[in-house]
Amino acid sequence: MRIRAEELSKTYDRKHRALDSLSIDINMNGIFSVIGRNGAGKTTFVRIMSTELLPTSGRGYINEMDVVDQADAVRQDIAVVPQEARPLPWLTPLQTVSSYLMWRGYSYREANEKGKDALRELGLEGKENEKSRKLSGGQKRKLMAATVISSEAHIVFLDEPTTGLDYLSRKELWQLLSRMKKDRLIILTTHYLEEAEILGDQIMILDHGKLVDLGTIDNLRNKVKLPYVLKVNAENFKLEDDEVQIHPVSEKETFVYGSASKIYGLIPYLVTNKMKFTVEEASLSNIFEQYLGSGEDDENEEEDR
Ligand SMILES: Nc1ncnc2c1ncn2[C@@H]1O[C@H](COP(=O)(O)OP(=O)(O)OP(=O)(O)O)[C@@H](O)[C@H]1O
């Protein structure tokens, strides 16, 4: 499966640039995690690539079909759960999934069977015949995911499918996504960086509509200057050193990002001072913080353009 963008841009209201000349080429089966701060352009990217929104300039392709000129053909190949999507309150979960599947061409029987399977896999079997308005917020999100997951679509867009899910429910969805990714490309936006790292075969970081980086977690880690993290458990740990980045987590814990040689060079000092510590490779959240942590949240930056 392939999704490709060529200098894709979107400007809202003639001034707000939400996507800025994004060029990517993802040609694989698996999970493509898209991360970035609020307003980074993730949903705009999903909406354009899933034919819901027209780009201002540039091109997008789904399996080499143009998302503007061949939108009808693209729609055959994709399924989408938008960020704010909720099930119709007066339908039951089973009706929600099976009506979607029938709309995609399945027979009534097939749609019911597949629908039941998907609901069971997401732990909603006890609720399949209740009205969806009686579901909790998280159960509604799961139902939306079950809907597209049960379809045959090759490319699936899930815009923050796990927001609001409890930890165990998130893990159920992770397992389901991992099982279904073999012959599909799943585009997953999320604010849970642990999830983006665990699931993402490729990870894209967006900021202000621009590509910050894209690659496997190892690719991303190899590109940052400070790929190691020292986690020190000590009261008010202080260190003056230009070659490391210090991130206090709490009064009792401090993260120090640095190169391998720098971090390992600090160990004798920590041992001598009887401080507790661990050394780890940078996680995606550490990498994200290195890339974006110092930038202020400059929502109004572009106002005077
Ligand atoms: N319909 C719209 N009209 C005008 N501006 C918009 C519209 N939709 C989004 N924007 C702006 O475009 C930028 C990107 O928005 P987008 O929804 O793509 O971000 P996001 O990365 O999905 O954020 P979040 O993590 O909060 O969902 C934001 O600054 C937002 O204010």
Ligand SMILES: [Mg+2]
């Ligand atoms: Mg969004």
